[in-house]
Amino acid sequence: MKKPNRCSMVGMLLVLTLTTQPVLASMNLALDKGCLSCHGSPPRGKTPTFTQLAERYAPLKGQESQIKEKIKHLREHHLFGGVPAHERLSADEAGRFVRWLVDGGH
16 A cells, blocks of 8 residues: 655645634634533533534525524524523624534534
8 A cells, every 4th residue: 555645645634624624613613602501512401412403403404595594593582582692693603603503513
């Protein structure tokens, strides 16, 4: 078996870095916003984990109008009885979370 050369190894690292960036950005945002205090493992009370949310949101893939509705609803006061952490999300942050979950949350 041929040993990979330096160029192919750099290429593999670049691909790995580019494909994991959105995941890292979303997880860093979740850490920064304190999302894991409720949606972590174990979750707080009956709160779904990110894995469970990703399973729920997966069927939305490719359905842009429904994705936009989820993004809008995530930030609304009446949703889930009013979750201050959700309400503090910017539209951009909510969009990144919902799209991350639609794409599998990983």
